[in-house]
Amino acid sequence: MINFRKAVMVGCGFVGSASVFALMQSGLFSEIAMIDADMDKAEGEAMDISHGIPFAKQMRVYAGNYDDVRDAGIVIVTAGANQKPDETRLDLVHKNVGIFKSIIPEIASRDFKGILLIVANPVDILTAVAQKLSGLPENRVIGSGTVLDTGRLKTRLSAHLGVDSRSIHAFIIGEHGDSEIAVFSSANVSGIPLNDFCEMRGHYSHDEAEKNIAEEVKNAAYEIIQRKRATYFGVAMAVKRICECIVRDEKSILPVSAMMHGELGIDGVVLSMPCIVGSEGIETQVPIKLDEDELKRLRDSAGILKGIIEELDI
Ligand SMILES: NC(=O)c1ccc[n+]([C@@H]2O[C@H](COP(=O)([O-])OP(=O)(O)OC[C@H]3O[C@@H](n4cnc5c(N)ncnc54)[C@H](O)[C@@H]3O)[C@@H](O)[C@H]2O)c1
Secondary structure, X not given: OOXXXXXXXXXXXXXXXXXXXXXXXXXXXXXXXXXXXXXXXXXXXXXXXXXXXXXXXXXXXXXXXXXXXXXXXXXXXXXXXXXXXXXXXXXXXXXXXXXXXXXXXXHHOOOOOOEEEEOOOXXXXXXXXXXXXXXXXXXXXXXXXXXXXXXXXXXXXXXXXXXXXHHEEEEEEEOOOOOOEEEEEEEEEOOEEHHHHHHHOOOOOHXXXXXXXXXXXXXXXXXXXXXXXXXXXXXXXXXHHXXXXXXXOOOEEEEEEEEEEOHHHOEEEEEEEEEEEEOOEEEEEOOOOOOHHHHHHHHHHHHHHHHHHHHOOO
């Protein structure tokens, strides 16, 4: 029987262990099993994180194995190489597809009935790979996509506008990477069009500000990696937020990576679009309004991802 109070983390590096740390504090799960190719690493992280449990909510965090997948509600995959300074996410593709060829069949062979959440990069490509290798229905294989990038956009807009980031409705869509698109045309602050809110706050150079903010968001990972070698706290909170939507069947709208089937003229590519997320994974995509330039850039982003996926031997 599926147990939505149980999660499995595959990959216990920076991102995997920070995510389990965030999940441990969230109270969402009764148990989290941690798996890594380096068993000592999984054991050490599980021990360390479990020592925080008395200060949060009762649960178990332990080093496990693939048999833990059988009854898990969510399996999160963060295993894989991360970006080194000057590497793009797409540079990781061959290394991490190889790693997925060893991990995903282990999950699929356990008759897994829950939601598979892919976080390793390049996340859009690896979500497509995981869908193919697992044979699971597409709605149950989700990529964390541009949930983190959208968080970065809201953080930046919040500082620019002097308003709570949670009152801002704006999305980054497309690739989680260099061709991502900040959708400003439909962005708003609690229903007030973004440009109107900007003017209320004394900002009038809309094009220049949008360009700068989008660039900062796109380059955030490079800036962080240059300074501290890896990014993990922001993504850990994004993982926690996605798990929350699934476990609590929230049906919140999040920009997760999903397979496109002809929407906006894009077919056979996994990329991020706003989707309703709940206990079945992705319920449906939400038709976000794009202007002509945003639509063109989304199609270009899809073209880049499609070119890579077609070259892969999966
Ligand atoms: N989607 C996002 O928003 C986002 C954000 C940050 C990082 N990432 C990605 O997450 C991934 C992990 O990053 P990190 O900084 O934690 O890297 P890391 O090197 O710290 O950790 C990777 C872990 O994977 C393990 N691993 C490797 N092969 C394995 C296998 N076959 N089975 C089980 N475990 C295996 C390693 O032992 C290591 O502990 C990278 O691909 C990174 O680019 C994604």
